[in-house]
Structure formats: structure tokens, C-alpha cells
Amino acid sequence: MKLSPRLAALAGAAAAGLVATGAAAAVQAAPPLAPSPDAAQARTLAANSAGKLVSGRPAYLHASADDAFVQQEVISSAGTQYVPYERTYKGLPVVGGDFVLATDAAGNLKYASVAQQRSIGNLAITPKLTSAAAAKTARAQLKTVSAVEGTKLVVYTLDSQPTLAWETTVRGTDADGPSRLTVDVNASTGAVLRTQEHVMRGTGTGAWNGPPPVTLNTTLSGSTYSMKDPTYTNLSCQDAANNTTFSKSTDTWGNGTATNKETGCVDALFAAQTEHKMLSQWLGRNGANGSGGAWPIRVGLNDQNAYYDGTQVQIGKNTAGQWIGSLDVVAHEMGHGIDDKTPGGISGNGTQEFVADTFGAATEWFANEPAPYDTPDFLVGEMVNLVGKGPIRNMYNPSALGDPNCYSSSIPSTEVHKAAGPGNHWFYLLAMGSNPTNGQPTSPTCNSSTVTGLGVQTAIKIMYNAMLLKTSGASYLKYRTWTLQAAKNLFPTSCTEFNTVKAAWDAVSVPAQSGDPTCSGSTTPPPTTAPPTTTPPTGSCSGQLLANPGFESGNVNWTASSGVITSSTGQAAHSGSWKAWLDGYGSTHTDTLSQSVTIPAGCRATLSFWLHIDSAETTTTSAYDTLTVKAGSTTLATYSNLNKASGYTQKSFDISSLAGTTATISFTGVEDVILQTSFVIDDAAVNLS
Structure with a gap:
């Protein structure tokens, strides 16, 4: 059959210049963004303005006489400056004492996101429980323990009553596999106050991207090439058997066989570099960790799984023994890292998996691969058939795979992957709407409403900017407030985006909160103790x-x-x-x-x-x-x-x-x-x- 001009052109492009097999369409990793003088000045103004504001100890910080505040690096995004702070009490770190101040480019306060909801007051900091006893309690939370990273005294404020606590991080295994767990133990009673898992386990798609060739950004040292990104610190692909970066004398990688580790690394490094390009071009983020770096990816996990643990991304295999380092599985795991390296740390209360899924979906849409490769969609695990049952999660209709479409009070205590259902559903509605016209599937709503989507790029911008307002103790209820505020920050002269965020949350039954902002097409006044601010103009013609x-x-x-x-x-x-x-x-x-x-x-x-x-x-x-x-x-x-x-x-x-x-x-x-x-x-x- 004679090809149409369109198909002939596509076939010709696919056949040209094979660089590596078994992977995806060409990509060149974007270099880290160099801040312009204006951006640097805006961050300085934001830091100075926030410092002056915090020194006045406004009421919404719930500050005690013995509180001190430590300013973190300012993060710029779409004209808004986010200034994160950590809190100490009598020199001890305060778990749940963090907050974020968002300013405009002139340093005027736009919003304050504060985790702590009451003053610590006068709290004794002499523990009744020894650190050794607390560490023993922490070790008991795991099935096996390979290492104890350390124990420190903290003030814990995530519950209603501030409490002195010992905080220990232990490594080992739990019932689900590898674990790196932080445990907060009441320093008086020995009760476990909180456990925070750092190993964020994911399920993913296949190791097949395309069409070939794929262009990888590798490193040449002497006459040896290695699968190490020359731009982003620590971004490399390694053999999990020995944590050694794949290296050889030629810059041609993989053999097209999905059970081959080198081919698995081709796909995984390509996926990571594609996500970094998306982060740079769509979100203005400098690397997955926000400061020009990421984490090594290690292919070879002997499990039907993949995970991020704060130091690495491990890539496992499906039941056919094929390595699963595809676009959305790697972008999902790196998404956990982005969550970890934005204010407040890894999200909790059932939100962490949906947060990571949004980055997997956004990377697929950014790459925009044609069939039969990892085409842009809102299914997780649709290609690899990880455990022989097809997709793992469905973002437009989670209930199709047994996950909840709608939020309820039981979601925070639901298994974390199932708990992703309402958040994934919300993101789809925000991006595509309930009745898309671009070939994507319709999506049922929990209140029988109709939602018109904003597009994937706008949706992930809102999601990311909400994460820059994140504090410890994240939840679905807080993400509703943060995403509404993010929409206001990003689109100060329009209520369309704000109203769509609100409609999407309503459509998945996440209820309105007392702290939710409102929109009238311009920025709202700052807290009464903030410096004076001005309303942005509606725009020049x-x-x-x-x-x-x-x-x-x-x-x-x-x-x-x-x-x-x-x-x-x-x-x-x-x-x-x-x-x-x-x-x-x-x-x-x-x-x-x-x-x-x-x-x-x-x-x-x-x-x-x-x-x-x-x-x-x-x-x-x-x-x-x-x-x-x-x-x-x-x-x-x-x-x-x-x-x-x-x-x-x-x-x-x-x-x-x-x-x-x-x-x-x-x-x-x-x-x-x-x-x-x-x-x-x-x-x-x-x-x-």
C-alpha cells in the first residue's frame, strides 16, 4: 500500500539516525535555569520582606517567646516568590512548625501557609524517656532493621497538643518491602506519635518508549561514555546489583530487549531527562530536587515494583521479567522526590501517590509519544501489564479499577495507592474536564456537575505551585485550599482557573474549607499584619x-x-x-x-x-x-x-x-x-x- 504523505514523513523520521534501541523519541535534557538578574532581585526582595514580617511575629505564626525561625532558600515560580521557613523551640527542631510566605516580585505578601495552629507556650524540654528506648520503639515498627540513622529530640506540633518527642529514622524492611521510616515517639510516655515512610513505592508502565531513536544526554570521560547526565547532579542510571553507572567505549546503548538491564536504563534515563525538560520548560524548576540535581536511578530491583526513598530511585520488573523504567513510572518516582524537596516534605494523609501520579501524567503529555508507545493518557501501568491485570490506576474513572472516585473521611486512612483515587480524579477534571473534546474519555463527577478542563500544562502548574505552599501535615483538605490559592497567584486577573479548580474539587467531594480563598479577578488583601501591598494592574494593551x-x-x-x-x-x-x-x-x-x-x-x-x-x-x-x-x-x-x-x-x-x-x-x-x-x-x- 502506498503511504499517504503524512505517514511517509513519519516513517522517514522514525528511520533516521538510530542512536539507541529499546527506548523513546529524541530528547536533549534542558540545562538548569540560570536566574536572570530580575529573578534574583525578586528573590532577594522576597527574602528581605519575609524576614521583616517574621521578625514582627504576626499572630498567624502562633509564635511562642522561645520560638526562632530559620529561612530556607526562596523558590521562584511564575512571578510568585515562595519563602519557606523552619521553626525551632528552645533550639529544638519543631515538627509541624514550618510555614511558607508567598510574595510578589516586589516582596509584597500574597499569602501565608502555616502548618502550626496553636502556640507551643511553655514546654519543658527534658525527656523522661531515654533516646535508646525511643530508638528501640522505632526499630520495632519494621520487620527487619539494617541501620538506625540517628535519634534527636524535637517538639512535635502536628497534633492538637505540642509535645516533646524523640525522632528516629530507621532503615530495613516492612511487610511491603524496603523501608526508610522516621518515627516520632512521645518523650514522656513512649507512645508513637507518627511514622513517616520515605520509601515511596509506585506501580508503572512499560519500558518501551518511542519511536526510536532516542538521544540520551551522557558523559564522556577520556574515551569512556557513561549513562550519567552531564548537567544535573547525581542523575545517572546504574545497575542495582552493584550501584555502578553503565559505561562503555561507545555512545550507543541498549539492544531493544526489555529484559536487558542496559535497555532498561536507556528507558529510565530517557524518562528522567524528559521529565527534567518538562520541569524546566513548563514549571521553571531547576532539576527534580529544585537545585540542579536529582537522584541515581538503579535498574535491577527483584520485585514487581519501583520506589523512591530519598537517596535513589529503584526500578523493578513486571511478571515477565521486563524492566519497568518507562515515562510515567520514572516520572512518578521522581515526582515523589519533587514532593520531598518542596516545602513541607512528602505529602501525607493519603495524598502522596496522587501527587506523584500528576507528574507521571504531565511527563507523558509533555513527551507526546505516538502509538504504540507510551502515548499521553491518564492510565497508570497501561502498557507493562505489571502483574498481569492491565493498568494499575485510572485517573479519569478510578472506580473502574476498584479505587474511590470521591473523597470521604476514610480516605486519609486508606491504603495510599487506593487513596490516590479522588486526587487523580480531580487532576483529570482540572486538566481535561468531564466531557473532553480532544478524544480523551468522559469522566463521571460525584455531584453530577460538568467541568471544563484547563489543559495538562495549566493543571500541573497549579499543582506545582500549590506544592510550593505545602507545609507538613498535608491533606486533601489542605490541597484544596493550596490549589485555589495557587490559581490566584498564577492568574491574578482571571477567575476562570480558580473557579475550575474549585469545581473540580467539588466534583470529587472534597468539601470547602474555612481557609479557602475567594476570587474576584484580582489579588485579595494580605493578612492584616503583613506589609502593605498593591493590586496588580489588569494588563497593558x-x-x-x-x-x-x-x-x-x-x-x-x-x-x-x-x-x-x-x-x-x-x-x-x-x-x-x-x-x-x-x-x-x-x-x-x-x-x-x-x-x-x-x-x-x-x-x-x-x-x-x-x-x-x-x-x-x-x-x-x-x-x-x-x-x-x-x-x-x-x-x-x-x-x-x-x-x-x-x-x-x-x-x-x-x-x-x-x-x-x-x-x-x-x-x-x-x-x-x-x-x-x-x-x-x-x-x-x-x-x-
């Missing part, structure tokens, strides 16, 4: 709103069907090398392309783009294949095979009626059963005037 308008950054900023954003030579770009190529398959097919923009009130806005239509249809009367262009819910134009012509033509539309709103610019190409039509879009813009 100049400039261009679309990100990556000419697609030269590849598949970023836009939400697109697999293969749409491409540098394939099968169709010429209007400028540069990249463009959006919808359809062209010569068979029944639908492609979509979209991006949301916020148009300031009172501005004139013009959408423009260059369009080339190439078609094998010969009819001069029938529109068999169509391209529909929309701004929000308004259809601006419909083109078809009848409009085919050589070269590009610029199209332009006045969309000023959408001023004061956030609107999605969308292109939908629909092709019938025979004879290809290609709709090629390039150099788009939404210009303000």
Missing part, C-alpha cells in the same frame, strides 16, 4: 500573548494530538523548521491543537496565523475534510479540502469580544475515510492593541 507561537520550541505550551507539532520535512514550515501539521493520513482521523490566553479587559485582540492546505481530494464541490478554528466557544472559520492551494496564506480575526476573559484558541482537523488533506499552521499570534 500591547504585546503578543501566545507562547511558542511559531512552534520552534517543539511540543511545549500547546496542547496537541500526537505528532501534530513537528519538524518533519513532509510539509514545509512558513518559517523556521517547526509547524503544526493536522491530519494528512488519508483515513478517518481527528487532530487538535489549542492554547489558552488571558486577554486583558479593555484591549483589542487579533488572532492571526499562516495556513497551508494540501489535499489529494479532487472534488470542487464537496468538503470532505475540515479544519475548524475557534476562540473560546466561538467558531471563527471553517476551512476544507476545497481551500487547498500552494504556499501559505495569512488568516486574521478580531477576537476583542473576549477581552477580560481567558479563552482557548483551538484548531480541530477532521479527515474522512480516504484521500488525505493536510492542514498546516505556523507563526500564530494573538496581538493586543
Whole structure:
């Protein structure tokens, strides 16, 4: 059979330049972000402003006379500066004493997220229980113990009554396998106050990404190549049998066999580097740990599992002995590390697995691999058949795999992977909505509501910025408040995103909280003890709103069907090398392309783009294949095979009626059963005037 121009171009691209087999599409890890002078200045202003505020000991910090506060490194994200603090009491660390102050670029306080809800008061710090006795209690929490990392005296405030406690971290095994457990023991009674597991176990997808070739960012030392990322500290792939990084004299890796450890490492390192690229381009994060680094990945765990423990990521195998280092399993485990290395540490109360799943899903969508590889979806473990039962979790309908769709008071005590159900469901609704139009499945809601999604990139931005407000004692109820505040921080002149976050939480039965912010389209006043702040302007009527308008950054900023954003030579770009190529398959097919923009009130806005239509249809009367262009819910134009012509033509539309709103610019190409039509879009813009 003769290939259509579209399929021929894709086949040609897949055949070119094999670098490594058994893995995925080419990627080059993005270097760590170098802060601009403006960003550095904003962090300095935030640190100074927060320091002055904290020195005044505002009431919402619940400070005692013997409290002291230790400022951590300021984190910048999308114009907001997050200033984390740890607390001490009479020189002892306070578990649950942490807080985060969020400021704008000028150092004005926007929000205070405080874990501690009452003052410690006057607490004696002489223990009745010895440290040895507390360590013995901690050891008893595990099945076997291989090491005790240490015991220290702390003040524990996560319960209603502040308590002196011994905190011990032990390594070993529990009923589920490897464990690294922190145990807080009441220093008077010997009762266990809390256990915090650092081994975050995951279930994942297969070790098969593609199409080949894959480009790995490796290190050359002398004449030896190694599977060590030269940019991100500690990011490497190793043989778990001896913790040795894979090395050899050539830079060609793997043999395409999923039971081969080196091939497993090709997939795992590719997945990690893809996630780092997503973190950089979508979230502005400098490495998984936030400071230009990550953790070694070790392939060879003799278990149907994978885990992160604070020092490494271990990759196991499925029941067929195939290593499971695919996009979403590695991104999920690295997601635990991101959770661990954002304020407040690893999330708890049943939220930790859903938090990690959001990073797995976002990485799949960022990579946008075509079938039969790890295509963007919201299933976890759909390819590897880990234990012979298909997907492990379903984010759009968790109940399809026996997990709860809806939140209830029992969720915090539910097994952590099952407890991910409501959070995964919320993230899907936030990203895709209840009735997506891009080919993703419908999603039932717990209150029979309809939710319109914001896209995966916006959803993960909101999730990540909520994590920057995180404090110890995270829960579903707190994540509702944090994500609402994150939406306000990210979109200060719009309530669309805020209202969607709220609607998605309502749709999975997470109830409203007294601390939930409200939205009126502008920032709300800070706490009464904060320095004065100003309300941001609604925006100037100049400039261009679309990100990556000419697609030269590849598949970023836009939400697109697999293969749409491409540098394939099968169709010429209007400028540069990249463009959006919808359809062209010569068979029944639908492609979509979209991006949301916020148009300031009172501005004139013009959408423009260059369009080339190439078609094998010969009819001069029938529109068999169509391209529909929309701004929000308004259809601006419909083109078809009848409009085919050589070269590009610029199209332009006045969309000023959408001023004061956030609107999605969308292109939908629909092709019938025979004879290809290609709709090629390039150099788009939404210009303000």
C-alpha cells in the first residue's frame, strides 16, 4: 500500500539516525535555569520582606517567646516568590512548625501557609524517656532493621497538643518491602506519635518508549561514555546489583530487549531527562530536587515494583521479567522526590501517590509519544501489564479499577495507592474536564456537575505551585485550599482557573474549607499584619500573548494530538523548521491543537496565523475534510479540502469580544475515510492593541 504523505514523513523520521534501541523519541535534557538578574532581585526582595514580617511575629505564626525561625532558600515560580521557613523551640527542631510566605516580585505578601495552629507556650524540654528506648520503639515498627540513622529530640506540633518527642529514622524492611521510616515517639510516655515512610513505592508502565531513536544526554570521560547526565547532579542510571553507572567505549546503548538491564536504563534515563525538560520548560524548576540535581536511578530491583526513598530511585520488573523504567513510572518516582524537596516534605494523609501520579501524567503529555508507545493518557501501568491485570490506576474513572472516585473521611486512612483515587480524579477534571473534546474519555463527577478542563500544562502548574505552599501535615483538605490559592497567584486577573479548580474539587467531594480563598479577578488583601501591598494592574494593551507561537520550541505550551507539532520535512514550515501539521493520513482521523490566553479587559485582540492546505481530494464541490478554528466557544472559520492551494496564506480575526476573559484558541482537523488533506499552521499570534 502506498503511504499517504503524512505517514511517509513519519516513517522517514522514525528511520533516521538510530542512536539507541529499546527506548523513546529524541530528547536533549534542558540545562538548569540560570536566574536572570530580575529573578534574583525578586528573590532577594522576597527574602528581605519575609524576614521583616517574621521578625514582627504576626499572630498567624502562633509564635511562642522561645520560638526562632530559620529561612530556607526562596523558590521562584511564575512571578510568585515562595519563602519557606523552619521553626525551632528552645533550639529544638519543631515538627509541624514550618510555614511558607508567598510574595510578589516586589516582596509584597500574597499569602501565608502555616502548618502550626496553636502556640507551643511553655514546654519543658527534658525527656523522661531515654533516646535508646525511643530508638528501640522505632526499630520495632519494621520487620527487619539494617541501620538506625540517628535519634534527636524535637517538639512535635502536628497534633492538637505540642509535645516533646524523640525522632528516629530507621532503615530495613516492612511487610511491603524496603523501608526508610522516621518515627516520632512521645518523650514522656513512649507512645508513637507518627511514622513517616520515605520509601515511596509506585506501580508503572512499560519500558518501551518511542519511536526510536532516542538521544540520551551522557558523559564522556577520556574515551569512556557513561549513562550519567552531564548537567544535573547525581542523575545517572546504574545497575542495582552493584550501584555502578553503565559505561562503555561507545555512545550507543541498549539492544531493544526489555529484559536487558542496559535497555532498561536507556528507558529510565530517557524518562528522567524528559521529565527534567518538562520541569524546566513548563514549571521553571531547576532539576527534580529544585537545585540542579536529582537522584541515581538503579535498574535491577527483584520485585514487581519501583520506589523512591530519598537517596535513589529503584526500578523493578513486571511478571515477565521486563524492566519497568518507562515515562510515567520514572516520572512518578521522581515526582515523589519533587514532593520531598518542596516545602513541607512528602505529602501525607493519603495524598502522596496522587501527587506523584500528576507528574507521571504531565511527563507523558509533555513527551507526546505516538502509538504504540507510551502515548499521553491518564492510565497508570497501561502498557507493562505489571502483574498481569492491565493498568494499575485510572485517573479519569478510578472506580473502574476498584479505587474511590470521591473523597470521604476514610480516605486519609486508606491504603495510599487506593487513596490516590479522588486526587487523580480531580487532576483529570482540572486538566481535561468531564466531557473532553480532544478524544480523551468522559469522566463521571460525584455531584453530577460538568467541568471544563484547563489543559495538562495549566493543571500541573497549579499543582506545582500549590506544592510550593505545602507545609507538613498535608491533606486533601489542605490541597484544596493550596490549589485555589495557587490559581490566584498564577492568574491574578482571571477567575476562570480558580473557579475550575474549585469545581473540580467539588466534583470529587472534597468539601470547602474555612481557609479557602475567594476570587474576584484580582489579588485579595494580605493578612492584616503583613506589609502593605498593591493590586496588580489588569494588563497593558500591547504585546503578543501566545507562547511558542511559531512552534520552534517543539511540543511545549500547546496542547496537541500526537505528532501534530513537528519538524518533519513532509510539509514545509512558513518559517523556521517547526509547524503544526493536522491530519494528512488519508483515513478517518481527528487532530487538535489549542492554547489558552488571558486577554486583558479593555484591549483589542487579533488572532492571526499562516495556513497551508494540501489535499489529494479532487472534488470542487464537496468538503470532505475540515479544519475548524475557534476562540473560546466561538467558531471563527471553517476551512476544507476545497481551500487547498500552494504556499501559505495569512488568516486574521478580531477576537476583542473576549477581552477580560481567558479563552482557548483551538484548531480541530477532521479527515474522512480516504484521500488525505493536510492542514498546516505556523507563526500564530494573538496581538493586543
